[in-house]
Structures are given as structure tokens and as C-alpha cells.
Amino acid sequence: MSVPKIETIEAWKALLTTSRLLIEKVEDSLAASSLPSLAWYDTLLEIEKAGKEGIRPYKLKERLLLPQYGTSRLLGRILTAGLIEKHDCDEDGRGFVVRITSRGRQLRRKMWRVYANALCTGLEGPLTVGELKLLVDLMQKTRPA
Amino acid sequence: MSVPKIETIEAWKALLTTSRLLIEKVEDSLAASSLPSLAWYDTLLEIEKAGKEGIRPYKLKERLLLPQYGTSRLLGRILTAGLIEKHDCDEDGRGFVVRITSRGRQLRRKMWRVYANALCTGLEGPLTVGELKLLVDLMQKTRPA
DNA sequence: CCAATATAAATGCAACTGCATCTATAGGTG
DNA sequence: CACCTATAGATGCAGTTGCATTTATATTGG
Known part of the structure; x- marks a missing residue:
């Protein structure tokens, strides 16, 4: 069918590799x-x-781009960890609502310190503000439906 | 510790979201x-x-950015599917070498048609050649050790 | 040559994911 | 209201991943 240009393939490889490496870097910082x-x-x-x-x-699953069952189980684990609470939903008997607990808030803040640090060295370090904006622009242009 | 600039956070979000969506798109095409x-x-x-x-x-695990055990098992599955063959390695009794079979080559080509198509609509469609080059440049600048 | 250490690859086990399905409630339509 | 369909969420099961460890061979230093 279609034959991608060499630039397309290079861009794809670059995007894949760099995003994977960056994510790994952040995950490693958190795990560490x-x-x-x-x-x-x-x-x-x-x-x-x-x-x-x-x-x-x-709603959460849409924002997090997760499948329904993934969201369900992830929330289950986070709930077990005491970071959120479940509350029956008045308007809809099928579902419920989740809220963060103070332990959850606390942990999120703690994570943010590490996360932010990784972003600074991983993204902010190598790129200028102009380049960061350019990246946003390119990513938005590219975003599929 | 460090406080990322707003541009850094936006760039990170954009990079994460777009790369995930694009990968999903490609995976969906293949699965379809x-x-x-x-x-x-x-x-x-x-x-x-x-x-x-x-x-x-x-060597493969380095190029594919996969963990050792992941590579081991992935190769096992691909081997079972008859797409590659294993051959004892003369220079190193601990290891072996994998080669592609003709069925493997055939399948890869078939996959490429679908893959290429997804890249054309997903990346080449929305971006110009100049933008694709820019993207490569940004990704290379960003690539961590 | 031997012991100590390093590297290649596999694997047991627990956690996680994907798929399909199930349950329960909501929201129509006659 | 009775029925049909749609949506929210959970879950059984099989397949996959991560972690830690194991097995086997290679390499190095005495």
C-alpha cells in the first residue's frame, strides 16, 4: 500500500526510542x-x-487512556493501599466515585519531588524552552483521534 | 528539589500521550x-x-531495549511460531545465535505493509518532512544515556 | 591449572494484563 | 409497566511480565 518516506521512519524510531528511554528513566527514579x-x-x-x-x-479511564478492566483493577490496588476511598454514587446506582485520602495526597507529593527531578534532568536539561514548545506543537499536530 | 517549568510539563504530557496513542494505533492495525x-x-x-x-x-536485548528475561521468553515464543531458528554458537558455549526463517521473513514483510500504512496515516500525514526532521532532532537531543 | 568472578541464558513464582463475559442498574420505547 | 438495549463496573482465565535465582560456560588473577 503506502511506502513511508525515510524521514517518517526515522522520526518514528526516534520517537519510540526516546519516549521509552525517558519513561524508563522516570520509572527507575521512582523505583529507586x-x-x-x-x-x-x-x-x-x-x-x-x-x-x-x-x-x-x-471518567478516569478516559483521562488515563486505560482500558476499563485496567482501571478497575488499578483502583482496587490503590484502594487497598489506602490512598483513595470509594463512595457510592447517588445519581447512579451502578457506579461510585473515588476520592483521594490524605495519605494519598501525601504520597503523590512525595512522588512528585522525584518525578519532577527526573523531568528536569531528562527533558528540561537537554532542551531549551523554545524546543520544548516546539515539541508540544509537533505532538499536538500528530495526535490521532 | 527541582521545579520543572510549565513548558517541561506540557512537553512531557504531550510526548507521553501522543506516543502512546500512536503506538496503540499501530498495534490496533496489526491486531486488526x-x-x-x-x-x-x-x-x-x-x-x-x-x-x-x-x-x-x-545483542538483541540491547537493540530492542528489552530486559534479558523478556528477550529470552520472546525469542522462545517466536521460535515456537517457527519464525526463527536457534543455532549453537561456536565461539561461546553459553549462548547461541538466532536466524530468521523464510516464514519469518514472509511474516515480517506482511506486517510491514500494515505497519507502514499506519505510519503513513499516523505520522507522515499530519507532519511535513521538515517537521519530521525536526522531531528526529528533538528526540536525539533528548535521548538519555 | 585452580579458584574467584563475570557473563549468557533460562526459569519458578508472584504480580499484572488482555480478553471475554458477567452482574447490576439506567434509559429508552411501545 | 414490561421489555429491550446501553452503560458502569467486576472478574475468571490464560497469557505475559518482573524479580530473583539458577545453571552453565567464559575470563581473570594467582
Whole structure:
């Protein structure tokens, strides 16, 4: 069918490799501090941002780009760890709402210190502000439906 | 410790999200044609590039950025599928060499058609050649050790 | 040559993921 | 209301991954 240009292939390889290496770097930093993974961080952050109201799992899965069952089980683990709480939902008897606990907030903050540090050395170090903006622009142009 | 600039955080989010979505898109295309995953493709390609000599698993794991046990098991599965062959290594009794079979070559080519197509719509479509080059440049600057 | 250490690869076990399905409630439509 | 379909969430099972360890061979230093 289609034959990609050499530039396309190079861009794809570069994107794949660098994003994987960066993610690994961040995950390694977290693990080195005996902290949970990026997935937990993202989840805690979204839930924290939802505030007192909490957030429904089906909303969460859209924001986190996770499959439904993945979200269900991830929330289960985070719940077991005491970082969030589940509350029955008044408007919808099928579902519920999750809220962050103070332990959750605390852990998220702790993770952020490590995470932020990794981002500084991994992204902010090698790139200028202009390049960072350029990257955002390219990524947004590329984002599929 | 360090406080990332807003641009850093945005760039990180954009990079994470877009790369995930693109990978998903490619994986979905492959799955929709009942073909194996990207990991298999990359592995087959590396092994095919190694040619008649074949390649040692420990080399492969470096190129594929996979952990040792992951490589070991992935090769096991690909072997079972008859896409590669294992040959004892003369110079090193601990290890062996893998070579692609003709079925392997055939499957890789088939996968490439689908893969290439996804790259064309996913990357080449939204970006110009100049932007693709820019992306390579940014990714290379960013690549961690 | 031997002992100590390093490297290649495999594997047992527990945790995690994907797929398909299941349960329960919600929201229509006649 | 009775029925049909759609959506929220959970879960059984098989396959995969991660971690730690094991096995086997290679390499180095005495």
C-alpha cells in the first residue's frame, strides 16, 4: 500500500526510542526511591484534581487512556493501599466515585519531588524552552483521534 | 528539589500521550489484520538484518531495549511460531545465535505493509518532512544515556 | 591449572494484563 | 409497566511480565 518516506521512519524510531528511554528513566527514579509507578502517580493526580466531589472510574479511564478492566483493577490496588476511598454514587446506582485520602495526597507529593527531578534532568536539561514548545506543537499536530 | 517549568510539563504530557496513542494505533492495525505485535516485528527485523550470521540474544536485548528475561521468553515464543531458528554458537558455549526463517521473513514483510500504512496515516500525514526532521532532532537531543 | 568472578541464558513464582463475559442498574420505547 | 438495549463496573482465565535465582560456560588473577 503506502511506502513511508525515510524521514517518517526515522522520526518514528526516534520517537519510540526516546519516549521509552525517558519513561524508563522516570520509572527507575521512582523505583529507586521505593515509590509506586507512573501509572499510580497519574491516577492519584487525576483523583486529587477532582477534589472533594471525587471522580467516576469511567471518567478516569478516559483521562488515563486505560482500558476499563485496567482501571478497575488499578483502583482496587490503590484502594487497598489506602490512598483513595470509594463512595457510592447517588445519581447512579451502578457506579461510585473515588476520592483521594490524605495519605494519598501525601504520597503523590512525595512522588512528585522525584518525578519532577527526573523531568528536569531528562527533558528540561537537554532542551531549551523554545524546543520544548516546539515539541508540544509537533505532538499536538500528530495526535490521532 | 527541582521545579520543572510549565513548558517541561506540557512537553512531557504531550510526548507521553501522543506516543502512546500512536503506538496503540499501530498495534490496533496489526491486531486488526491478525498479525503479531510491534515487539515481534522489531525482533524479526533485527534478526533479519543480522542476516546469515544470525545474532546473539544478548545483542538483541540491547537493540530492542528489552530486559534479558523478556528477550529470552520472546525469542522462545517466536521460535515456537517457527519464525526463527536457534543455532549453537561456536565461539561461546553459553549462548547461541538466532536466524530468521523464510516464514519469518514472509511474516515480517506482511506486517510491514500494515505497519507502514499506519505510519503513513499516523505520522507522515499530519507532519511535513521538515517537521519530521525536526522531531528526529528533538528526540536525539533528548535521548538519555 | 585452580579458584574467584563475570557473563549468557533460562526459569519458578508472584504480580499484572488482555480478553471475554458477567452482574447490576439506567434509559429508552411501545 | 414490561421489555429491550446501553452503560458502569467486576472478574475468571490464560497469557505475559518482573524479580530473583539458577545453571552453565567464559575470563581473570594467582
